[in-house]
Amino acid sequence: MNSALPHRSLEQMAARRDRSGSLWLIQAFSGLILVILLGLHMIAHHYVVEGGLRDYQQVLDYVNNPVVFILQLSFLVLGVGHGLLGVRAIITDMRPSASTLRVVNWVLIVIGAVAIVYGFYLALALQRMAG
Amino acid sequence: MAEQMIEFKVSRYKQGQPGPTYQTFKMLCDENTTVLVALQDIRRDLDDSLTLRHSCHHASCGTCGMRINGKEELSCVVKVLELGTPVVTVEPMRNLPIISDLVVNMEPFYDRFNSVGLPFIRGSEFLEDAEIAEGLEAYGRYENCIECNLCMSACPIMGSDETYLGPATLAAAWRVVEEPRGLPVKPLLDWVDSENGCWRCHVAYECNVACPSGVYPGDTIMSLRRQLTKRKFRGLFGK
Amino acid sequence: MPDIQPTTDPARPKSSLRAWFDVRGRSVSTLAFALNRLTGLGLTAYLFLHLIVLSQLLRGPEGWNDFLRIAKSPLFLMLDVVLLFGVVYHMFNGIRVALVGMGMANRQQKGLLYGLVGTGLVLFVVGAVLIFTK
Numbered sequence: 001m002n003s004a005l006p007h008r009s010l011e012q013m014a015a016r017r018d019r020s021g022s023l024w025l026i027q028a029f030s031g032l033i034l035v036i037l038l039g040l041h042m043i044a045h046h047y048v049v050e051g052g053l054r055d056y057q058q059v060l061d062y063v064n065n066p067v068v069f070i071l072q073l074s075f076l077v078l079g080v081g082h083g084l085l086g087v088r089a090i091i092t093d094m095r096p097s098a099s100t101l102r103v104v105n106w107v108l109i110v111i112g113a114v115a116i117v118y119g120f121y122l123a124l125a126l127q128r129m130a131g
Numbered sequence: 132m133a134e135q136m137i138e139f140k141v142s143r144y145k146q147g148q149p150g151p152t153y154q155t156f157k158m159l160c161d162e163n164t165t166v167l168v169a170l171q172d173i174r175r176d177l178d179d180s181l182t183l184r185h186s187c188h189h190a191s192c193g194t195c196g197m198r199i200n201g202k203e204e205l206s207c208v209v210k211v212l213e214l215g216t217p218v219v220t221v222e223p224m225r226n227l228p229i230i231s232d233l234v235v236n237m238e239p240f241y242d243r244f245n246s247v248g249l250p251f252i253r254g255s256e257f258l259e260d261a262e263i264a265e266g267l268e269a270y271g272r273y274e275n276c277i278e279c280n281l282c283m284s285a286c287p288i289m290g291s292d293e294t295y296l297g298p299a300t301l302a303a304a305w306r307v308v309e310e311p312r313g314l315p316v317k318p319l320l321d322w323v324d325s326e327n328g329c330w331r332c333h334v335a336y337e338c339n340v341a342c343p344s345g346v347y348p349g350d351t352i353m354s355l356r357r358q359l360t361k362r363k364f365r366g367l368f369g370k
Numbered sequence: 371m372p373d374i375q376p377t378t379d380p381a382r383p384k385s386s387l388r389a390w391f392d393v394r395g396r397s398v399s400t401l402a403f404a405l406n407r408l409t410g411l412g413l414t415a416y417l418f419l420h421l422i423v424l425s426q427l428l429r430g431p432e433g434w435n436d437f438l439r440i441a442k443s444p445l446f447l448m449l450d451v452v453l454l455f456g457v458v459y460h461m462f463n464g465i466r467v468a469l470v471g472m473g474m475a476n477r478q479q480k481g482l483l484y485g486l487v488g489t490g491l492v493l494f495v496v497g498a499v500l501i502f503t504k
Contacts, residue, residue: 020326021359028468035461056431076421083414089333090407092326093291094387119421126427201395287400290389334467335390336399336479350476357473 023085030082037075044068064130069123076119084108134161137211139169141181142222144229151222151229154178160211166221167195167206170233182232190343193279197233198222203281203341224284226293239293240280243300246322247307248314274306275346282338282348288331295331296323298338298348305351308358320358329355402483406463409456416453451498458497462490 044062062068091104137160144151156173158164167185174181185195188207195206200220211219227235258270282298283289289297296304304323307314323329329352338348393401426433440446466482469475475482 017321017324018326020328020330021324021356021363024330024471025360025363028471031464032468035465038457038461056427056434059427059434079417083410083417086407086410087414090411093288093331093390095292095294115418115421122421122424122428129428287390287396287403291387332471333390333403334399334470334479335397335403337397340397349479353470353473353476355473356471360472 023088027082027085027089030078030085034075034078034082037071037078040071041075060126060130063123063126069127073120073123076123077116080112080115080119084112134159135212136160137169138218139173140218140220141170141173141232142220143181143232144223145231153220155218162210162212164211165207166197166199166204166209166211166219169211169219170206170221182230182234184234191277193277193344196224196279196281196284198224198284203285205279205281205343208343224280226284226286226289227280235280237280240278240283240297240299243296244278244303247300247303247319274303275344276302276306277344279343281341281343282346285337285341287335287337288333292327292331294327296328298332298352299346301329301332301355302346302348302351305355308355320355320362323355324359324362329359332356399479399483402463402466402487406460406467409460412453412456413460416456447501450501454497454501455494458490458494459487462486 063072088104088108092101096104136157139156139158140153141156142151143154156177158169158172158177160169165188167183167188170181170183171185174183183195183197183206185207186192187194190205190208193205196203197206198204198221199206199209200214200216201222203224206221221233223229223233223235227237227239230236255270261270263269276299278299280299282302286295286298288295301323304319307319308316332349332352334349334353336349339350342348390400390404390407393404423437426437463483463486466479466486470479470482
């Protein structure tokens with residue numbers, strides 16, 4: 001019989017306890033923290049500075065503020081992590097084979113790492129330019 | 132309510148066909164005609180090759196599940212005229228292989244469901260003091276789930292990944308966790324704490340809408356997740 | 371009876387994406403789920419785009435001012451409104467998904483959906499008006 005489980009066997013389906021629960025919780029908590037960070041980000045960008053944060057020097061001064069600097073980098077790490085975990089969840093729902101999922105995991109890790117490293121470089125470079 | 136001529140657009144499929152097709156039948160229905168009775172009438176009077184599955188006719192056995200106008204229902208309790216549509220579309224449940232017309236292969240459902248080890252009948256705690264009738268050891272009560280597969284058919288995630296354990300299985304697992312009565316809980320919690328277990332649910336809650344039996348599988352999945360979340364946090368702090 | 375065993379599963383959608391993306395006849399919670407995924411994908415793409423745009427700052431005031439001129443065009447402001455919708459919806463529905471998904475207030479999930487997404491929509495309308503008037 002061509003069963004309804006073409007990609008993974010029943011034994012694999014019943015695989016016990018993996019990291020998916022912890023990954024989901026990381027996504028949920030990073031999301032909740034992002035709500036707070038994004039709220040602060042929107043208020044700071046658009047309401048604290050008169051007329052909104054637009055001018056080149058204004059942006060540099062803003063990034064140079066140590067509190068903002070830490071908030072931005074936290075936002076970067078949590079945002080990239082949360083977004084890529086979401087992309088992974090969508091891909092896992094598309095029935096990838098175990099080997100494809102391994103490749104997907106690594107591709108997402110590399111994309112995330114590059115984005116975070118680039119974001120840190122950008123933030124530090126801008127801070128240097130402002131300072 | 133006067134009788135009305137209703138058009139039934141029925142999904143037809145026989146082994147070897149490339150895919151299902153629709154066939155239309157006209158049937159006179161009164162206010163008491165259920166979709167199941169109409170389909171039985173069609174089979175009796177118009178086309179005896181139409182295949183459907185049923186048993187009790189009163190929403191207890193869970194065998195006549197199908198999609199009526201796109202929604203998962205037990206056809207024995209859906210009155211045709213109450214649907215209010217001149218054409219009633221009838222299709223088999225989703226996410227299981229079709230054997231013939233409206234009959235699906237329930238094997239993948241039971242492969243999952245029976246793994247939980249849920250006792251089908253438990254001793255009743257409601258009739259503890261009652262005098263037990265002759266010939267019985269104890270009064271029993273059935274679990275709510277009638278194993279109709281409607282929740283598994285409605286679940287969008289079952290549709291995108293058939294290796295998901297699914298709402299009925301997870302609801303059965305929660306019943307054991309909630310009331311173990313001697314059954315081991317930890318291995319069951321480990322089993323559902325996985326990619327294809329309760330973390331695969333994405334809170335679409337179609338199962339709650341589809342369930343004809345008050346099991347609310349979506350809520351039971353979240354109850355399992357609450358237990359697992361607590362367990363993870365306790366693990367994190369070394370308790 | 372081996373001959374009744376099915377050899378095909380014609381009822382299964384050809385694309386696994388269709389199962390969650392096709393919301394016809396589905397309940398409001400599935401609609402919320404599909405929209406959450408779509409906005410999530412959009413926001414992830416935007417996050418990477420945002421990082422690329424910010425690199426303009428490294429090119430000095432000219433590069434940034436060139437970008438600002440484009441950013442103030444009506445078309446760009448419309449895209450801002452779309453982005454705001456994505457952010458607000460994903461944020462407020464996400465709060466519900468996180469709470470319900472941990473087994474908190476799961477029996478009130480529909481009330482939470484209407485309450486939170488309703489609040490989000492009010493904020494979205496206010497924000498959209500501000501984008502064009504400020």
